[in-house]
Structures are given as C-alpha cells and as structure tokens.
Amino acid sequence: MQIFVEKDYNAVSEKASEIILNCIRENPRIVLGLATGSTPEKTYKLIAQNYKKNKLSFKEVKTFNLDEYLGLENSHKQSYHSFMKKNLFNKIDINIKNTFFPTEFISPGKYEQQIKDNGGIDLQILGIGRNGHIGFNEPYSSFKSKTRKVSLTKTTIKDNSRFFTNRKEVPVMAVTMGINTIMQAKKIILLASGKNKQKAVLNLITNKISNKNPASILWTHKNVIFLIDKACIKK
C-alpha cells in the first residue's frame, strides 16, 4: 500500500481526480468501481469540471457502484443513484446504460458475473467508514464476502442520518459489493479526510489485518493507493 499524506481535503481530491483521469486517458474503456459519501464528492466535482473544460469522453467508460440502500426509491434524493447522477453522471457524457448498481443484481454471484462480463474493475475508488468499513462491509464481515444484502450498524446509521431530515427515513439495510469482490479490482484508491476519520486511519495503519477492521484487508492487495490528509493523522 502506498500512502500519500496531502495538505487537506482539496489536495486529496485533486490527487484522486488526477489519478482517475490519467487512468481514463490511458484506457478510455476503463471499468471503474465508484464510491459515494462526502469524501469523493469533490473528486467527482473536479472530474466533472475537467469534462467541461477538456471534453475527455466517458462514452466507453463503465461504472459499478459499491453499494446502495435498500428501502429507498432510486429517485429518492439520498439514494446513491441520485448521488451519482447529481455529482457526476449528469455532468459527463457517460451512457447511463453503462452504470451499474448492486441493487439491480441482488441474487448471489450476479453482480460479480456482471463485473466479470465487462472485463473486471480496473480502478476502484473507496472511502472508509469511521468503523473501518469499506462499501457497507461492516466490522466482522467475511473477507471472502461477495455482493449481498447487509444490515447497517448503529454507527453507520447514525453517520448517514446527517443526510436525512427525518431519522425514521434513514435506511437500515443496503446491498454492498463484498470484500472479496472489491479485492478483485486491479487497482484501488482509498480516500480519507478529516479529524473524524483519525481513528479509522490509525487503526488501518497500525493494527493487524483482522475482519474487525474490514479495510485492513487492503494491505494484502498489490496495488492500493491510500490518500489521506493531515487532519487524519494530526493529534
């Protein structure tokens, strides 16, 4: 794992967007694994700005989102479908038919097959939860897990509640790419920013590999870039 400590959130987002754009320039038919949440928002904004300026085409790009809530319509403002449209898909020339979400492939093995049929994920973008989750693979998820329905932990539900006006609306279940599915990606960039990710970052950097900390499995992947900012490590 290569670790880069950047000045702040903007610098993390700049670097992440550069890496992603370079990968697309090298391979216009790239298959991307996409994360949602507040961390990658600015990265997507920079990618969209670059599209406006340079018209680097996404027509041949395919995307597989990491996760999606269960119990929300795709059109709900807080669904990850809506997040992706608002932050990226509506701003670039991607063909929406080339964008995939795990809620459309819930049966065991179906999302993995779809990923495989499209050549596998070349570059996976990940955030990290305060509890060390990647996607919605919460602590103690199996490292062998594939795409499946999951119950969200109290910490995650609480963290997600900031996006909802009514606490009762906050989903308690989701479909997530499995840890094993994520690990099949050829290259991974993990992003973390801010003081509230300190514990998760410290755990990942200093503790042993354990399914108590799902992100720790990334140490066994041969091509991972971990982009963090100073606030993640400053006392």
Ligand code: PGA
């Ligand atoms: P966040 O979520 O980017 O909103 O902090 C990250 C995650 O839970 O993976």
